[in-house]
Amino acid sequence: MNTTAAPVSPLAPIFAQLSAMEIRDAQAPMLPRECYTSDAFFAFEQDAVFARSWLCVGRAEQIPKPGDYLAARIAGEQLLVVRNQNNEINAFSAVCQHRGQIITCTSGHARSFRCPLHFWSYDLNGHLQGAPRMGDPATLQQLRSTIRLPTIRIELWHGFIFINLDENAAALAPSLTKLEPFWANYEAADLVGVPPVPAEKVLPWNWKLHYENFTDAYHPEFVHQGTHDFAPSNHPDGGVTFTPMSDTDNAIVRTVPMLKSDGGMMRDGWGEAAAFPAIATLAPEQRKRVTFAMIPPGMTLMFAPNVIAYQLITAVSATGTMAANDRVTGGGWLLPRSTLDLPDFAQRSAQVLEGASKIWAQDLPINLAMQEGKNSRYKPTGIYGPLEKTLVQFNAWLLHRYLAALPAA
Numbered sequence: 457m458n459t460t461a462a463p464v465s466p467l468a469p470i471f472a473q474l475s476a477m478e479i480r481d482a483q484a485p486m487l488p489r490e491c492y493t494s495d496a497f498f499a500f501e502q503d504a505v506f507a508r509s510w511l512c513v514g515r516a517e518q519i520p521k522p523g524d525y526l527a528a529r530i531a532g533e534q535l536l537v538v539r540n541q542n543n544e545i546n547a548f549s550a551v552c553q554h555r556g557q558i559i560t561c562t563s564g565h566a567r568s569f570r571c572p573l574h575f576w577s578y579d580l581n582g583h584l585q586g587a588p589r590m591g592d593p594a595t596l597q598q599l600r601s602t603i604r605l606p607t608i609r610i611e612l613w614h615g616f617i618f619i620n621l622d623e624n625a626a627a628l629a630p631s632l633t634k635l636e637p638f639w640a641n642y643e644a645a646d647l648v649g650v651p652p653v654p655a656e657k658v659l660p661w662n663w664k665l666h667y668e669n670f671t672d673a674y675h676p677e678f679v680h681q682g683t684h685d686f687a688p689s690n691h692p693d694g695g696v697t698f699t700p701m702s703d704t705d706n707a708i709v710r711t712v713p714m715l716k717s718d719g720g721m722m723r724d725g726w727g728e729a730a731a732f733p734a735i736a737t738l739a740p741e742q743r744k745r746v747t748f749a750m751i752p753p754g755m756t757l758m759f760a761p762n763v764i765a766y767q768l769i770t771a772v773s774a775t776g777t778m779a780a781n782d783r784v785t786g787g788g789w790l791l792p793r794s795t796l797d798l799p800d801f802a803q804r805s806a807q808v809l810e811g812a813s814k815i816w817a818q819d820l821p822i823n824l825a826m827q828e829g830k831n832s833r834y835k836p837t838g839i840y841g842p843l844e845k846t847l848v849q850f851n852a853w854l855l856h857r858y859l860a861a862l863p864a865a
């Protein structure tokens with residue numbers, strides 16, 4: 457008789473805790489601290505979350521011409537997002553189907569893709585074109601008719617390119633319908649994308665803490681004194697409002713008022729004398745509020761009276777995150793062409809960056825200390841107040857994905 461017991465996964469205690477947690481009304485309690493610190497849990501999350509979710513890799517106007525392509529990396533997979541001769545955008549694995557060499561990790565323009573190892577080449581639709589010294593023409597023809605770079609799900613949403621490694625994932629757009637009212641009147645202003653400057657620095661905290669800091673309506677009054685008072689969560693005329701969440705939503709949304717119309721980011725943070733002019737096509741109520749939306753696990757969006765600002769977020773390890781946009785590296789804006797054409801646009805951008813980096817400088821020590829708190833044996837089970845609705849919504853979004861991927865008991 458074989459008496460060898462199956463090895464117990466180091467994640468078993470975390471999985472047991474997650475299994476015991478409940479999602480009610482699209483809200484869930486605080487996750488175990490190991491979800492923010494454990495390398496093994498991060499590996500689980502790569503499959504449970506990142507390999508099954510829609511992730512933004514850029515904007516369609518970043519690859520305007522046939523042959524333009526973006527390189528992207530999701531859940532450890534190197535991918536290519538390519539505009540073909542018919543102006544369609546497709547996504548492929550960048551793994552050569554000969555012996556598995558990565559074809560390229562950089563973005564650019566090409567008429568075809570050539571693997572650097574034995575020069576197999578692929579056309580803009582991912583079909584094998586050439587394979588030198590593989591035999592007679594009939595053999596090559598046979599290879600060409602059967603070999604193609606694996607295709608990846610792709611969806612365009614308001615000009616953003618999203619990809620998903622999960623062939624069976626539900627479509628993206630229906631999961632983001634709650635954001636449609638916030639898009640109203642923006643695109644009539646002939647918006648142009650200014651992509652974020654890519655991040656080079658790893659921020660030393662878990663990716664979920666990065667989102668929690670972004671989405672937390674409770675902290676600005678305390679952490680962001682002097683930079684965020686113009687867009688308060690608490691205000692006698694009504695403060696933050698939370699958009700209701702359903703279990704199939706991929707967006708978590710809050711909106712705060714501004715003290716005066718047409719304000720925005722200026723060199724001291726949020727203020728009346730915004731660096732970018734207000735967008736003329738917006739309705740009066742849109743010119744007096746800011747909406748913060750997260751689209752986990754890779755993106756945030758912010759609708760302000762003068763800009764839509766977006767951040768792209770990459771989880772690199774249990775305690776490492778990369779983020780690119782105006783708070784960290786610059787750019788990440790959708791702006792009316794008329795704003796980009798202003799002769800002093802560079803100075804205005806610099807003011808936005810200065811104000812945003814003052815807010816960011818206040819968040820940095822908070823995120824560092826929160827990551828340290830997650831390591832503590834004294835970490836609380838967590839108490840949420842009325843201003844923390846987006847956090848319990850995020851917990852539910854995560855828990856849905858974790859529970860769906862747990863190994864069968």
Ligand code: FES
Pocket residue numbers: 552553554555556557571572573574575576
């Ligand atoms: S591995 Fe790509 S051509 Fe050989």
Ligand SMILES: [Fe+2]
Pocket residue numbers: 669670675676679680819
């Ligand atoms: Fe903050």
